[in-house]
Amino acid sequence: MERRRFLGGAAAVAAAPVLTARPEVADTAAGQAAALRLSTTAYRRLDGSTPSRDLVEAVRGHLRLIQTVAQNANVTARARLAAVASEAASLAGWLYWDMGDTGSARTWYGSAIKAARSAGDPLLTAYQSGSLAQFEAHAGNGVEALNRARKARRALGDNAPPVADAWLSSVEALGHAAAGDRRAADKALVVSRAAAEALPEDPPPWPWVFTFSPEKVAAARVTCGARLGLADWVLSEDVEALVTGHAKQRALLALDIAAGHLAAGRVEAAFALAGRALDAGLQYRSGRIVERAREVRRSLTTTSPPKVMRNFDERLHDVHL
Numbered sequence: 278m279e280r281r282r283f284l285g286g287a288a289a290v291a292a293a294p295v296l297t298a299r300p301e302v303a304d305t306a307a308g309q310a311a312a313l314r315l316s317t318t319a320y321r322r323l324d325g326s327t328p329s330r331d332l333v334e335a336v337r338g339h340l341r342l343i344q345t346v347a348q349n350a351n352v353t354a355r356a357r358l359a360a361v362a363s364e365a366a367s368l369a370g371w372l373y374w375d376m377g378d379t380g381s382a383r384t385w386y387g388s389a390i391k392a393a394r395s396a397g398d399p400l401l402t403a404y405q406s407g408s409l410a411q412f413e414a415h416a417g418n419g420v421e422a423l424n425r426a427r428k429a430r431r432a433l434g435d436n437a438p439p440v441a442d443a444w445l446s447s448v449e450a451l452g453h454a455a456a457g458d459r460r461a462a463d464k465a466l467v468v469s470r471a472a473a474e475a476l477p478e479d480p481p482p483w484p485w486v487f488t489f490s491p492e493k494v495a496a497a498r499v500t501c502g503a504r505l506g507l508a509d510w511v512l513s514e515d516v517e518a519l520v521t522g523h524a525k526q527r528a529l530l531a532l533d534i535a536a537g538h539l540a541a542g543r544v545e546a547a548f549a550l551a552g553r554a555l556d557a558g559l560q561y562r563s564g565r566i567v568e569r570a571r572e573v574r575r576s577l578t579t580t581s582p583p584k585v586m587r588n589f590d591e592r593l594h595d596v597h598l
Contacts, residue, residue: 306354310361313343317365321486325523328562329372336372340365356396363392364484367405374412375525377564386412403432403441404484411448415500419456426452440481443472444489447497454501462501470494492521496530503533503540511537525566528557532569539577547573548585555592567596 320336343365347358370385386409393401410425426449433441446469453462473491481488495514502510511534519527519534531554538547551573558566571593574586582590 306350306357309346309350310354310357313339313346313358313361314364317361317368318486320365321368324368324372324375325525329375330562333369333372333376336365336369340369359392359396360398360401363389363396363398363401363405366392367408370408370412375561375563375565377568379416382412383409399432399434400438400441400482401484403429403437403445406432407441407445407448411451414448414451414455417455419452419454419458422452422455423449438482439472439476440485440489443469443476443494444485446472447489447494450497450501451504454504457505459505459507462505466494466498466501469497490521496521499530499533499537503536506536506540508537508541512541524557525561525563528554528563528566529569532566532573535573536576539573544577544579545583545585547577548583548589552585552589552592555589559596567593 316339320332320339323332340362343358343362347355347362350358366385367389370382370389373379373385374382386405389405390402390409393405406425406429410422410429413419413425414422426445429445429448430437446465450462450465450469453459453465470491473489473494476489498514499511502508502514519530521527522530531550535547535551535554538544538550551570554566555570557563558570570589574589574593577586579586
């Protein structure tokens, strides 16, 4: 209970400076939606430095509050609040994914899509469909990932902002890689990088909360290469890719790079890197990172493992997340 109160207070502190900068929001319903959205943003920022297990209950409480406010709102306000609920549900899906609870993650991503449709917002619907497509690609469900990406593009129609095309192309690359299609993955990555390099320097439109850059395309190529067993894809982009994201995201990328080293026969380098990524996984109690570490370990079978590999096995042996 104390932890939940602390996180709720942290979100309020993070949101406060922005709230005081919005005196023009006079309408009560619009003001409620704005305040709730700012809280979602605060929780999202905390994700980079907070274990998801410590954050998820606060986010679920936040979702209950959004639902309560929506029940007492008029029809117009409910559409606005449905968009806010969609963002918060997507964040819940992300947190459960990091915890390694893929069933709950899939459920929350589905809820985010439904709420976006209720809001009548095609751009938000496309973003949430693309987020679920990305999740399915990482889960190894290539066909489902590509189906979800197609639905995202249909929701966008002909008026998609440039960042949507750049991002969705990278998601499609992950889907093709999960399906084992190297050529299609490469084609999608080329399209994504060209689109990312042409993006204006202005902040991306909502609901994109982070800038999409060529470095993020490099990270996608690393992940695709790890999935396809292509050491050259992984190791040619590793330095550029590792400048993206927060500590948990960089740990996952490091494990993909470790997989690239294994594909190149560099066992000691692979497990030295994987060990450092595992440190982050244990620090943040991330089930997703730990499980990815186990996948990397399972990819190599040897009768005489080197010391760095034996040490890695010992550390994994007693981990239960």
